[in-house]
Amino acid sequence: MRIASARTWFIMKVAVVAAEMAPYAKAGGLADVIGALPAELQGCGALVSVVIPGYKCALAALRTENIGGEQRVMIGERLEHFSLRTGIGPAGVPVFLIMHDGYFGRDGIYGEHGQDYSDSIERFVFFSRAAALALGEVVKPDLVHAHDWHVAALPVLIRADSALRMQWDRTASLFTIHNLAFQGLTDARDFRLLNIDRSYLSVGCLEFFGRMNLMKGAIVMADGVSTVSPTYAREVSSDPSYGFGLEGVLREKGSRFVGILNGADYHEWNPATDQHIAQRYTPDQPAGKSVCARALRQRIGLPIDSKRALVGMVSRITAQKGFDLLVDALDELLALDIDLVILGNGEAEFVTRLQRAQQEKPDRIRISTAFDNDLAHQIQAGCDMFLMPSRFEPCGLTQMYALKYGTAPVVRATGGLADTITEFDSVSGSGNGFVFEAYQPAELIATMRRALQTFSDRPAWERLMANCFVADFSWSAAAARYMDFYRQLIDQRARHAS
């Protein structure tokens, strides 16, 4: 008989630290995860708190109050002051905001007018250190869960800083990678911002080809590392074109590196309850979807009575998301029986090409470069298909949302897309979308042709929509997996510390 150790069953205190949290501060999927996972963990019995920067937008969206006095941290040679505010987040989860007017009292999260702030490394090293100090005093968690490069300094500082080390000795740390393309890679001179022993700027920790790499430091120093889908975990630890040079350190982590598929937040993304769409609908009564389609066409200025399939994208417009492939395939794509609506902002080269196509074919393609959550929901509800030709995709949340809205995903089989979407087979009636492997325009076009063939066969399409509707990627499975991993890491830490 296996007897669980006493530690396995205590009430676990978990602190989640991240640069985004929906609905208070959102730039992409990271925010959706931090907006949903803590509440779900709380439902599993953990005591969870979240720490985010006190951005202007977060203060405007969340009622907060000041707690404690002013605190101080050293960032390089400078003494920086901060204070702490707290508010109540989703499901009553406490949210702590690190208040520093110079770093966070700005209009943007990462930048403004398409330009990143030039002091990103310093802002987030400060945030990581301030969060470590505040959490050590206010929460004293059993496990700290840090997300993405912005807070990669935290798992390093709590082990490497002599003042923090003792306080954090019994706290386990988990670092989750949402995107390995952004590593917090910077000039080695920025190492001074961390105020830790010079030995940590070595190839075994933060040093990366003569530069400093915060994400590498976190992977080495965190007790556990995870990423947001099993397939991406395999891709980044085996293939340099996915691992961006960190595949070796990830492999060295062994069983302490895992892939846990994100969930979808069905409180926010559900056509039965969605406040942003023209008419709510359910799998049993899907008629509202065509009302949503007409309303969407009207809003964006596409012909309302078109019989063509409406294909949507809601995405950062970058090479990661497959926009180089899309623009290469664009003429051929628009020669098919589709209309295309794209919501997203990003690289000027792609945006300009798409805007030119819109000028040339205003009845066939619409692009909006706003950040517009309303329109994001309306595209999910109003389209027939949802396109994600990503070059790489750590998880991808929008394909999961599309399924819930009965909108068939057309995706490249990579990362989380490979873990959530399977090719529809009209003979067996299985599958929930259309999938291609090779990153080539011809593959994209061939896949879109297969989708259109099914679209023209109404019974087959209805079967496909039914398969989409029943797909269940709710957060409960992911939260249970995180809880198991947390327990494992806390037990390991306890053994190490005792």
Ligand code: ADP
């Ligand atoms: P990533 O995090 O890589 O950008 P995800 O699919 O994980 O991709 O999540 C993207 C999130 O950001 C989704 O909630 C999507 O609806 C939202 N989103 C992306 N671009 C926009 C935009 N221009 N306006 C509104 N929401 C957007």
Ligand code: GLC
């Ligand atoms: C990143 C990834 C995306 C993932 C999201 C949330 O932004 O690009 O694939 O869904 O994080 O984990």
